[in-house]
Amino acid sequence: MLTVVALALWFGRIASVSHVLCLALFAVVLLDPWAVLGAGFWLSFGAVAVILYASVGRASAAGVSSRPGWRVALDTAVLTQYAVTIGLIPLTMLLFGQVSLVSPIANAIAIPLVSFFVTPLALVGSVLPAPLSDWCLLAAHFLVEWLAYGLTWLSGWSFAVWTAPLPTWWMFALAMLGTLWMLAPRGWPARYLGLLTWLPLLLNAPTHPRAGEMWVTAFDVGQGMALLVETQNHRLLYDTGPAYSPESDGGNRVVVPYLRARGIASLDGIVVSHSDTDHAGGALSILENVKAGWLTSSLSLEHPIVAAAREHRRCEAGAAWQWDGVQFEMLHPAAEVYDNPSGKPNARSCTLRIMAGGRAILLAGDIEAAQEAELLADDADRLRADVLLAPHHGSGTSSTPAFLRAVDPKIALFQVGYRNRYRHPKQEVFDRYGEFGITRLRSDTSGAVTLRFGSSLDVAEYRKERPRYWYGR
Numbered sequence: 001m002l003t004v005v006a007l008a009l010w011f012g013r014i015a016s017v018s019h020v021l022c023l024a025l026f027a028v029v030l031l032d033p034w035a036v037l038g039a040g041f042w043l044s045f046g047a048v049a050v051i052l053y054a055s056v057g058r059a060s061a062a063g064v065s066s067r068p069g070w071r072v073a074l075d076t077a078v079l080t081q082y083a084v085t086i087g088l089i090p091l092t093m094l095l096f097g098q099v100s101l102v103s104p105i106a107n108a109i110a111i112p113l114v115s116f117f118v119t120p121l122a123l124v125g126s127v128l129p130a131p132l133s134d135w136c137l138l139a140a141h142f143l144v145e146w147l148a149y150g151l152t153w154l155s156g157w158s159f160a161v162w163t164a165p166l167p168t169w170w171m172f173a174l175a176m177l178g179t180l181w182m183l184a185p186r187g188w189p190a191r192y193l194g195l196l197t198w199l200p201l202l203l204n205a206p207t208h209p210r211a212g213e214m215w216v217t218a219f220d221v222g223q224g225m226a227l228l229v230e231t232q233n234h235r236l237l238y239d240t241g242p243a244y245s246p247e248s249d250g251g252n253r254v255v256v257p258y259l260r261a262r263g264i265a266s267l268d269g270i271v272v273s274h275s276d277t278d279h280a281g282g283a284l285s286i287l288e289n290v291k292a293g294w295l296t297s298s299l300s301l302e303h304p305i306v307a308a309a310r311e312h313r314r315c316e317a318g319a320a321w322q323w324d325g326v327q328f329e330m331l332h333p334a335a336e337v338y339d340n341p342s343g344k345p346n347a348r349s350c351t352l353r354i355m356a357g358g359r360a361i362l363l364a365g366d367i368e369a370a371q372e373a374e375l376l377a378d379d380a381d382r383l384r385a386d387v388l389l390a391p392h393h394g395s396g397t398s399s400t401p402a403f404l405r406a407v408d409p410k411i412a413l414f415q416v417g418y419r420n421r422y423r424h425p426k427q428e429v430f431d432r433y434g435e436f437g438i439t440r441l442r443s444d445t446s447g448a449v450t451l452r453f454g455s456s457l458d459v460a461e462y463r464k465e466r467p468r469y470w471y472g473r
Contacts, residue, residue, distance in 0.1 A: 003027075017052050021045070039095045043088065050087030051080055054183045081107055083183055090167075090175035093201055097261045098163040102154045110147055118143050164204045165263030175201045206263035208232055212325035213454040214356035218389070219258065220443045220462065221250035223417030223424070224278035227363065227389070228255075229354060232324035234268040237292075238352060238363050243281030251282025256289045266290060268323075271315065271352060272297035272305060273365030274345040284308055298333060298348035300341070314338065315350035317378075326356040331382060332371060346392065347371055353385060356453040360384065362407055364391040364398075372403040380406040386457060387411045390433070394425025404436050411439045411451075411459065418444040445472070 004024045025045055028035055035041045085104050092099050118140045125136030154160060178197025208230060209215050215230040224242030228235065241250015270292050272280045283305045286292070295309035306312045319330040332351035337343065349365030362385035372391065375383060388409035391398035393416050412433050416424045433440050441449050447462035463471050
């Protein structure tokens with residue numbers, strides 16, 4: 001944007017600030033067409049547009065000249081902060097489902113500190129000889145470091161952020177119209193009425209199934225498992241996705257952002273089927289960012305995830321409960337499995353069957369052929385389900401023909417990563433599901449899959465509902 005302004009001044013082509021803004025936007029999109037997919041693009045240009053709308057052509061020359069210079073600067077800063085804070089609320093709700101309530105305080109501290117101290121010290125330090133440069137740069141670093149501490153303290157306040165589900169298009173459009181009304185010039189009638197247009201945006205309530213119904217969302221977390229089960233008044237997370245790096249995992253990259261976008265502030269329960277990192281990798285991030293009632297798992301009692309949980313229960317066959325007319329039953333592992341601490345984690349995978357409205361889903365974790373045989377021998381009739389989460393991501397060690405016949409699913413979910421190193425699902429196993437007439441849905445091609453159990457079983461695939469030209473390339 002500065003380059004556009006400089007060129008315009010150079011060639012004497014300054015016409016209006018709106019032309020400069022539009023030309024800068026054109027230049028950015030020309031250089032990087034995908035910039036429009038980033039939140040920063042809309043926030044940056046949105047903030048500048050709001051400042052221009054609220055300030056350009058508003059000040060009276062007579063009024064400005066009659067005030068001391070510092071008063072004019074202070075009034076301008078307050079107006080700018082007010083315009084940005086108010087103007088970006090609809091956009092931040094649309095992009096993130098939340099609004100910072102402490103941002104005016106944070107900006108009031110950070111903007112003058114960076115503008116009048118940090119930036120000058122950094123610029124001077126870049127040209128002065130040592131040791132003067134060291135003193136300037138260290139002073140700038142010291143100020144930024146303490147600013148970060150202060151902002152972290154502000155963000156830790158319980159009321160620092162207002163969250164709500166992502167708004168619909170009409171909520172956003174209505175709020176934007178009201179925002180433009182509030183930021184209109186003085187003399188515009190009843191500007192305060194613009195606040196009323198925010199009510200649908202801020203009071204938007206999370207959606208949920210009706211009594212006796214169930215929604216299941218199988219996330220696209222790459223090579224791992226994570227599913228959200230929702231009833232009318234309760235929510236359960238089955239597995240938490242993989243760990244991608246020491247800083248990122250399926251929890252903080254996929255599950256938590258989804259919950260915030262839906263306005264879901266807490267989980268009633270979490271099931272971590274076993275200790276493999278593609279199932280438990282996101283658990284600590286989720287426990288840190290989302291309030292959870294209890295956690296059930298097959299983890300050892302010394303595991304960090306168990307230590308982080310408010311309440312931990314071992315998953316054992318026979319455990320059952322009911323939420324809002326939906327039946328939950330744990331089928332595996334048996335209690336005696338825990339007597340063998342050297343057993344494979346896969347063999348202890350928590351296997352959960354959920355039934356709603358006469359239809360069921362079977363979440364089998366990473367059980368293998370031996371555990372499938374045990375379930376068949378115990379009670380094959382209890383395995384019947386309309387939807388099966390393919391055991392062990394469709395590997396060659398699971399999904400035996402006898403097990404598939406007993407479950408007899410209409411739909412199978414394969415939560416696998418694109419071109420994963422394990423080559424899941426194994427082609428032979430994937431074909432076996434097809435030979436049984438089972439509809440196969442893969443997260444690497446379908447994206448997230450949503451199942452709605454009610455009077456009918458409805459299926460939605462994220463990539464089909466929101467197609468992009470690069471899918472499948």
